[in-house]
Amino acid sequence: METQTLIYIFVGLSFALYIGIAIASRAGSTKEFYVAGGGVNPVVNGMATAADWMSAASFISMAGIIAFSGYDGSVYLMGWTGGYVMLALLLAPYLRKFGQFTVPDFIGTRYYSKAARVVAVICLIFISFTYIAGQMRGVGIVFSRFLDVPITLGVIIGMGIVFVYAVLGGMKGITYTQVAQYCVLIFAYMVPAFFISFLITGNPVPQLGLGSTVNDGSGLYVLQKLDLVLQDMGFGAYTDGSKSMIDVFCITAALMIGTAGLPHVIVRFFTVPKASDARKSAGWALVFIALLYTTAPAVGAFARLNFIDSVQNTEYAEAPAWFKNWESNDLIAWRDKNGDGKMQLGKGEPFKGAPLFAEEAGTNGERIVQNEAADDNVNEVYVDRDIMVLANPEIANLPGWVIALVAAGGLAAALSTAAGLLLVISSSISHDLLKKTFRPKITEKGELLAARLAATAAIVVAGYLGIYPPGWVAQVVAFAFGLAAASLFPAIFMGIFSKRMNREGAIAGMVTGLTFTFLYIGWFKLWSPESNVAANWLFGISPEGIGVIGMLLNFVVAIAVAKFTNGPPKEIGQLIDNIRVPRSS
Amino acid sequence: MSDNSPDAPEQDAKTSDAEKAYWSANIRLLWTLMSIWFVVSFGAGILFRDFLDQFAIGGYPLGFWFAQQGSIYVFILLILFYSVRMKRIERQYDLDD
Numbered sequence: 001m002e003t004q005t006l007i008y009i010f011v012g013l014s015f016a017l018y019i020g021i022a023i024a025s026r027a028g029s030t031k032e033f034y035v036a037g038g039g040v041n042p043v044v045n046g047m048a049t050a051a052d053w054m055s056a057a058s059f060i061s062m063a064g065i066i067a068f069s070g071y072d073g074s075v076y077l078m079g080w081t082g083g084y085v086m087l088a089l090l091l092a093p094y095l096r097k098f099g100q101f102t103v104p105d106f107i108g109t110r111y112y113s114k115a116a117r118v119v120a121v122i123c124l125i126f127i128s129f130t131y132i133a134g135q136m137r138g139v140g141i142v143f144s145r146f147l148d149v150p151i152t153l154g155v156i157i158g159m160g161i162v163f164v165y166a167v168l169g170g171m172k173g174i175t176y177t178q179v180a181q182y183c184v185l186i187f188a189y190m191v192p193a194f195f196i197s198f199l200i201t202g203n204p205v206p207q208l209g210l211g212s213t214v215n216d217g218s219g220l221y222v223l224q225k226l227d228l229v230l231q232d233m234g235f236g237a238y239t240d241g242s243k244s245m246i247d248v249f250c251i252t253a254a255l256m257i258g259t260a261g262l263p264h265v266i267v268r269f270f271t272v273p274k275a276s277d278a279r280k281s282a283g284w285a286l287v288f289i290a291l292l293y294t295t296a297p298a299v300g301a302f303a304r305l306n307f308i309d310s311v312q313n314t315e316y317a318e319a320p321a322w323f324k325n326w327e328s329n330d331l332i333a334w335r336d337k338n339g340d341g342k343m344q345l346g347k348g349e350p351f352k353g354a355p356l357f358a359e360e361a362g363t364n365g366e367r368i369v370q371n372e373a374a375d376d377n378v379n380e381v382y383v384d385r386d387i388m389v390l391a392n393p394e395i396a397n398l399p400g401w402v403i404a405l406v407a408a409g410g411l412a413a414a415l416s417t418a419a420g421l422l423l424v425i426s427s428s429i430s431h432d433l434l435k436k437t438f439r440p441k442i443t444e445k446g447e448l449l450a451a452r453l454a455a456t457a458a459i460v461v462a463g464y465l466g467i468y469p470p471g472w473v474a475q476v477v478a479f480a481f482g483l484a485a486a487s488l489f490p491a492i493f494m495g496i497f498s499k500r501m502n503r504e505g506a507i508a509g510m511v512t513g514l515t516f517t518f519l520y521i522g523w524f525k526l527w528s529p530e531s532n533v534a535a536n537w538l539f540g541i542s543p544e545g546i547g548v549i550g551m552l553l554n555f556v557v558a559i560a561v562a563k564f565t566n567g568p569p570k571e572i573g574q575l576i577d578n579i580r581v582p583r584s585s
Numbered sequence: 586m587s588d589n590s591p592d593a594p595e596q597d598a599k600t601s602d603a604e605k606a607y608w609s610a611n612i613r614l615l616w617t618l619m620s621i622w623f624v625v626s627f628g629a630g631i632l633f634r635d636f637l638d639q640f641a642i643g644g645y646p647l648g649f650w651f652a653q654q655g656s657i658y659v660f661i662l663l664i665l666f667y668s669v670r671m672k673r674i675e676r677q678y679d680l681d682d
Contacts, residue, residue, distance in 0.1 A: 066653075071634075074652035078626045081657045085622045088664040089615055093671075097682075207654060211643030221644025239638070239649045249631050256626075274682040276672060283664035290657050297653040580611075581604050582675055582682035 003400035010404040022165030022173045033170030034101040035270045042277040046284025048175045049268045051182035052420040056138025059413035064388030066300030070238035079255025086260035088282030092269040094496045096278035097579045103263040104432040110495040111503045123487045124263045130480045132421045136466020138414035146407035155466040166419045181412035188409020192393045206298035234347045250545030258481030261489030264420040275582040303388045316364040322394035331384035348377030426455035486513035486550025504565040509558025517550035607678040626656040
């Protein structure tokens with residue numbers, strides 16, 4: 001069967017499955033809408049959490065980033081898994097025992113303050129929208145490359161699917177759809193990884209393959225060969241990074257702490273029956289996540305080797321079909337700098353910026369690029385890192401159904417995360433802003449309706465961001481993690497582990513952490529991007545890692561302010577005692 | 586992470602001795618496990634990577650292995666250990682849910 005037909009079948013079947021599950025699990029009450037009724041099995045919740053967590057960035061982009069940055073890519077691997085240890089040990093069981101619906105719920109109650117609740121809602125909405133715009137872009141990429149539909153139509157179809165199960169099903173619908181999406185995405189990620197690992201090393205397990213010798217008779221280990229090949233071409237060694245140690249340290253820490261403070265992840269642990277289930281569930285979530293995260297570095301390394309093998313010094317006329325496919329999608333470009341008709345790879349930009357294609361074709365049939373020249377290096381090939389996972393099956397000549405599987409997997413990853421984010425946005429509006437702050441007399445039915453309306457509005461905004469991605473979106477993903485680390489995490493952590501922390505301290509801390517991190521990232525990413533170089537950074541810490549400093553400032557300010565203001569009222573002491581022990585009193 | 590600072594408000598009378606003992610057992614366990622968490626990721630994967638890279642696991646330089654594989658496996662073990670251990674501590678103080 002044609003690959004294109006297979007893709008339609010796989011994607012169509014997966015969508016039918018999600019809608020079927022959604023119809024079977026509609027939410028009837030606010031408790032079902034916000035936390036799936038609070039009765040989700042911890043293993044099931046672990047699986048749903050894994051799908052919720054692993055976004056288009058994990059599925060599509062991460063292995064590509066690692067492929068091109070080698071050791072430096074470790075910040076994502078450790079950062080996006082280590083946060084689960086903090087969640088399981090420091091936050092999840094206590095928040096579950098607290099037993100409410102949202103993250104601002106905890107902050108508002110623990111700090112006996114509507115102002116604290118509203119500050120938390122603002123952080124949450126900002127973090128979640130930043131994140132969701134990236135998911136919609138992922139949906140757009142997959143649709144335009146694999147299904148040959150315009151990006152706009154692709155995003156609208158995606159919005160329609162999410163609408164059905166997020167708005168009807170709420171958390172209950174999302175949970176069971178996410179379980180299905182996890183199965184689709186992990187299968188789609190692992191199958192090509194097994195194939196490629198086997199092709200390159202003879203060992204089908206990618207985690208072992210990456211530590212094995214290459215199957216080419218040279219007797220070299222994969223990483224050794226990669227180091228040699230890259231150094232020959234003028235790159236640094238794959239196993240050495242180019243980032244400074246302090247920057248790697250801070251980015252890893254900011255991603256870990258940010259993960260632990262992301263509302264759409266935390267709220268998944270409100271859906272299990274008991275505090276001890278929250279711990280268990282976080283463990284399962286990490287098992288399911290680790291399956292992909294320990295495979296990604298192998299996929300990245302294999303993809304880099306394969307890519308170099310099939311492109312370096314190949315005549316453009318002889319270039320493999322995938323090269324031209326992705327070129328026609330603007331994600332690959334070639335400029336024949338030395339006029340030999342062959343493609344050369346190397347360190348540095350092939351030309352300035354992202355490719356701007358002309359209408360006519362060049363002498364070898366390639367699409368002509370109009371960008372300003374960058375002739376200080378030999379590199380002739382522009383490649384968008386995002387394609388490494390998507391193009392991998394084609395690069396390795398895998399059968400059509402594997403390619404179809406990857407398309408369905410990419411969509412599952414993007415849609416499952418988008419749904420989780422939409423849910424926390426809508427519940428923070430209907431529950432925290434309306435019910436708990438501005439319209440306390442709203443009925444249960446009214447609140448449920450408000451939640452559905454808010455989810456609908458959030459889908460429309462997210463879809464708009466996906467169709468007309470503002471230039472800043474890609475630039476500010478650092479915001480989501482940095483702000484979660486600098487604002488929400490310290491407030492929740494101290495809310496559990498310090499009885500002395502009070503309203504004044506928590507609010508002052510959140511506002512300080514948020515403002516500092518926002519201004520630092522905003523300055524280097526939005527307002528003055530030309531100054532975004534290591535020499536100008538505070539202590540050499542890039543905007544991606546600055547959330548750690550924001551978090552430290554939050555702690556310092558909160559503790560200092562709490563020292564000079566009255567302690568929390570007596571009921572709050574009882575509340576803390578209550579959430580610290582699993583048994584209800 | 587503890588409540589022993591002098592200006593902490595008095596423990597509520599209803600907080601039983603068992604609950605206090607349970608909480609300090611929990612804090613002790615947390616310090617141990619979070620230290621391991623720090624050592625395998627920030628320690629082995631970042632700060633001491635260059636030193637560890639002179640050793641190897643198969644084709645992996647050891648520091649690189651910790652950064653891209655090993656730390657993740659240890660993270661899983663830490664959560665599973667905490668989960669099992671806490672259940673036992675909770676039973677011991679008769680506070681399990």
